[in-house]
Amino acid sequence: VDPATTISFPTSLTVPAKVKIPPLTLVGLGVRTVSFLGIKVYSVGFYADLNDPTLKIPKDMLPEEKIKHLVRNTACVVRIVPTRSTSYTHLRDAFMRALQSRMTKAKAEGALTEEQAQAIASPMRKLKSIFPNSSLSKHAAFDVFLTAPMLSKQRTLVFRDLGAIESDWVATELVLHYFEGNAPSPALKKSVLEKLETFEKP
Numbered sequence: 644v645d646p647a648t649t650i651s652f653p654t655s656l657t658v659p660a661k662v663k664i665p666p667l668t669l670v671g672l673g674v675r676t677v678s679f680l681g682i683k684v685y686s687v688g689f690y691a692d693l694n695d696p697t698l699k700i701p702k703d704m705l706p707e708e709k710i711k712h713l714v715r716n717t718a719c720v721v722r723i724v725p726t727r728s729t730s731y732t733h734l735r736d737a738f739m740r741a742l743q744s745r746m747t748k749a750k751a752e753g754a755l756t757e758e759q760a761q762a763i764a765s766p767m768r769k770l771k772s773i774f775p776n777s778s779l780s781k782h783a784a785f786d787v788f789l790t791a792p793m794l795s796k797q798r799t800l801v802f803r804d805l806g807a808i809e810s811d812w813v814a815t816e817l818v819l820h821y822f823e824g825n826a827p828s829p830a831l832k833k834s835v836l837e838k839l840e841t842f843e844k845p
Contacts, residue, residue, distance in 0.1 A: 645686040647674035647830065650724045650782065652688040658720065658788050667720055668693045670713075671838050673830025674726075683726045687831050689821065690720040692791065693842070702843035709839040710822045714815055718791040721818060728781045731805075735774035737827070741820040742767060742813060749816075759812065766810035773806035789818050 644651045655666045667690035675684045692698075695717040700709055713719060723734070746763070749755035779785055788801040800814040801807040808814070826832045 645672050645674055645688075648683055648686045648724075648726050650686040650726070652686070652722065652724075656690045656720055656722070656786075658718075658786070664718060665692050665694060667691060667718060671831055671834030671836075673828040673832070673834050675828040675831075684729070685723050685725045687724070687821070687828050688720075688722040689831060689835050690722065692717045692719070693844070695791070698844040700842065700844040702841065706836040706839040707822070709842060710835060711819065713839075714789070714818045714822075716792060719789045719818055721787045721789075721821060723785045723787070725779055725781055725783065725785075728778050730776070730778050731774040732776060734779070734785070735771060738817060739767070739771055741827075742770075742817060745816045745820060755812070763810050763812050766808040766813045769806075769808045770800075770813065773802060773808075775805070787817070789814050 652669055652672050654669045656669070657666050658664045670689045670691050670693070672686060672688040674686050676682060677684055691713045693713075698712070698717055700712055704712070746755060746760060750757075750760060786801075786803040788803070790799045790801070792798055797809040798811050798814040799807050799809050800817060821827060822832050822835065
């Protein structure tokens with residue numbers, strides 16, 4: 644349960660899919676607030692396949708690195724539960740802003756070439772187009788599912804009931820933005836870091 648909103652999150656999450664996906668474990672949760680008034684917008688939970696046999700996480704790895712390792716190497720879900728009715732377009736705009744900001748930063752740091760930037764333009768356009776102009780009801784869970792990596796296949800980011808995009812960069816960067824820099828929910832980031840402090844997978 645998120646103490647800031649009393650919204651509850653299951654400790655384990657099963658993603659409905661044609662291919663069997665192992666249950667994902669709740670790693671942490673927190674509230675997203677806006678403005679200096681601290682208006683609570685939504686609670687957000689982060690789930691990952693902590694039982695993935697391919698994971699290798701030493702205990703002495705920094706928690707920040709453990710998050711990156713999980714996001715880059717196994718299936719994850721970001722579950723967003725609004726505290727009040729909101730619109731899908733609000734979510735879409737926030738996602739697009741986050742990705743554009745990360746793209747600008749990656750280009751400046753030389754981590755993203757012009758060719759790579761051009762390649763992700765199409766999935767970015769698709770992401771922008773799949774969100775309807777309708778509202779997301781108060782306390783209705785909205786899941787963003789990141790598939791586990793597969794050989795010779797781009798990772799897929801599935802927006803529940805809306806559609807999916809395929810792009811390693813877009814998929815991982817959207818999830819990672821919840822844990823880096825000016826994160827949307829510092830409470831989520833803190834919660835996940837604390838949980839992973841002692842987590843290890845030999």
